[in-house]
Amino acid sequence: MPQIDFRIKPEAKQSPHRLLKLCPVNWLMANNSGSNSSLQGHKYAASEQQENQKPQQSEEEIFYLASRAAYLTVFKSSLDNITNKDQLRLVLQQTGRNPSNRVLNKYWTPRTKQLNFDDFCAILKKEKPATKNELLKAFRNIDTYNKGYILHNDLYQVLTTKGEKMSHEEVNSVFRLAEVNSNGKLDYNKFCNTFFRTSEQCAKVASERMDSNSKAKRQQFGSYIEKSPERSASPSSKSSQGNSKLYDSETSPRKAENKSSRPSSARSFKATISTVINMGIPSTRIAKLTEPNNLKNWLTTASKGCFFLEDNGDIISHHYKLQVLQKSAVHLTIKPLNLSKAEGKLSPWMSVDTALYILKENDGQADLISFTELRNKETSGWKGELGVGVYWLIPFTTGCRLRKKKKQTIKEARLVYRDENEDLVLTPEFKSALSDMFEIIDLDGNGLLSLEEYNFFEMRSSGEKCDDDAWEVCKENFETKKNELTRQGFMDLNLMEANDREGDPSDLWVTLQSMGYNKALEMTEACPFVIEVYAEKCKPRLKTVSLESSNKQLQGAVCKSAKLKGDAKSMEGYEDVIIYTYKNDTHITSVMENKSDEKLILQVNNEQSKNCISSRGLHVFAVELLPKSVMVCQHVMPLNEKQEWMYNCVQSILS
Template structure:
């Protein structure tokens, strides 16, 4: 995209348009000289300018080879992509009006506000409605809905103008008074998408990249000074004895055999494109207050790579809705037995919960290289294509792992989750009708033989083309030798003492960290050891260390974006989720990031974490 000047000869409406663009930009960045460095930040600054770009629109401006965009590029985009129109509002109204009665109720708006973007509490959503609900019937008609949106937009514009004016006033003062001890830290009070702000704080934009500027509301200056940079702050190493020496049996509840038991299998996957971790995630519904014991362990399968170690598996228990303090974290697994099973016991109130499996990524990683040869999936017998013996074995293993409840057959729901992962499509009524007509079923569920029949039918129709079959296999973590090396199956067992009708079922296959970033950081900050980083009073490193996992979180409470180099090369007997033990991290203002996960390489030996931090200019 060309970087033509957008400022030349702007007057009247054009001048007003330019000022709106500038105000929107300066509500995110310190200066219009700063560049947009990610697609995520492009979305936020466009939203600040009253645009709501779709993925298709974004793809036009942020392409695979785009590294950054300048302010002038942003102005050009705003020229082409118009602000929200009446038609857009009508479409949005109809989408939120789930029952189509011409009104948006508190429940309908609350559902949207707690599933999309920044989460809001019920009281916040109610206040939004009350502010514009002119006839006080507790719901919004189209006119009231439009008023709510437009008032929010105007309020946002006014705030952006105020921010711009404050920054320009400060810049003029700084131009007039240049002193040798001027501060290097930015003071822009802006939130990152991974911020651990309390639930009732208003959402704020992405952080600035500049090292100059004023805070969003004239907040205090960052305590990062030039004199303090760069000075390494070595830490005492955090050591653990041999993990194996502490691992024996989990302390299970004594009367566990009397508790209600619900199991489910699942899998961790590595996304083929991004390398991010995906996993089955679960809803747990409790109708009674009860003690709960939950375990998770990796599953063995003949299709898995033959390795000495087991992939670390844990889980987090989250509330379906935040508590009064804005927290969703209930508990997480801390203890493990010698075979790799993690367990956690807690008392839980009746209600809805989300169970998210967790692995550090220190063992389950993208393969370094593909095998030089490929297994044959099909064979031609008398002019008819059938699945090969090796492929049949892999399919049998896939069936066993996709049979989530372990009853020996695959239900429609289980087949649907298999289909979502392998083809990104749900099983419709027509497709299931074909399954019922052509495949072997037992009690309305697909048998293993029926699953093999399905693949034989696909082989017959393939004309020898194996491409679609490889897409399926690769989505499940198989390499060209039919070894599952980019996925890890697991088993979760849920036991409830006083709730006989607990419901535990798969709710999604999603990126593991989508809902886990905030509660994982919270767990480290609550349970870990805090270390102030020299050179910046508002920057803290938290290190959580159990017998089998260590996690490092950086918490930046200042109003500056800061870069921190963490050199952990002095650590011993460690595996990490990062490519290197010496990396530089950008921590946006008022936010937290997960810097490192560690696990012991050899559990029979002592392991320790030693990090040295340097704040970089």
């Protein structure tokens, strides 16, 4: 039975994990011979939450997510190494393990200089945390009369004289836990409940913190698209040789070009592959997308939608179903929606790249048909033939130009004011923003909001839908036409919300920010778009069905398209590791495939690229490539479309 040590230095006792570090589990588990049952892995609340959200995840995947979340509470990156015993103790404590000195000495010997993330995971698999039943059993071995409590004097005696002795101050710190101690007694049932509840809360906080950390997310350890069911567990890791330095995404091209070809603290590599592509000036290229000659005679339908940037860097968008009733030639296009009212001026998001992936429903699965890779200025399109059936149309953007902006100090725009009669009135600036917002959520473009359209807006801004009864009340109080809300009705609805809060704009700002607006009423974290579908022989039916993130279905389609149309290179000495590089006039996509049974970590270095911006937002980053998996490495676009750009990427397997 492994010992578990919860002792810490006095100056660290105000940590959020204070209870986990102060309880005497190491003594109890090490000095009670009755506790010899095999240890079962502890299920963290955060992992359970992830498992509920993603039932397709295996136990191993959940384990790595929880392990990485814990690791990132101590280190900035999964590439950082553990460099001393205290760090090892601390990061193990974040996972509910509380190692004794004996356990620590087992993994941190006089010859150990550093341990990496893989080493950490290997330790976790060997050192399972104690279960609640085992801890209770250990306490009951001391409480021989089964009273449910242990006198402080008795516990003090055994904790300071037996096993790995605790100091007087450490024991007193346990006794100061008021929620489990009273009248000189430790209620060990309450203690166990509090201990495991705290452990779960810490794990949950760690997971949420990792999800909200956009830089950690861009490292994308453990992300995968496809895997075989017989994938083997990852083998024991090998020692690392150093850290990879991470560079900020906002570095200018000039600065990037002046950096060395590899980080000063670069690791040694098992294998390396380089890809160099010289690209011309995008704005000078001849348009490849052309319309069919008789397009004006084709039947057509259209819908609007929007890409929204989440706090954690994810991008969500509307998804669509297209029904084709007769085999027909089809022409599809997608482009950003210009809302600028000034003649000759484009909305700032018009430079965001857009594309559509076309998938066919087949026995509950969606197979990739094609995607819109040809362009004419902002418009991306596809021409081909579609048979009878239902198709998914999934909008896509690389994320290179729709990304979190650096925090800026900007003056907050005024949304409402009181007129001479003390009535609340919407400011002209807010009215203009609401008018643009109406244009975005009016998906069919008929100048009115149906209940279905309004609910997509509600789900985005509040997370709740408006039911039929509430919609009837809405129609009774605000201007409608054909049972749909007018633009003025939408304005009045927001004015009513301001009146309900007596002029407090807080809720209005929540709505605006959910729609991508900053405090200056500028749309900086969203990109509205419009989709048009033309069919030669039948009227196409286009329906908006969801508002969701770039799910595995889309990521799988991106990977498949790159494999089908990109250049493939195998790593020398690692023929099972293949890099696919797909390029078109606007961007380059890199996809990695690991056909082996071994988990690999690859470092990606873009430092020698010129005039480039990566979807990762980092010049140097690392990705974890699971066995039998395929994943998107990065998308790259020109930073300045009026200049030539060069993609120079070095991908290396870390030793």
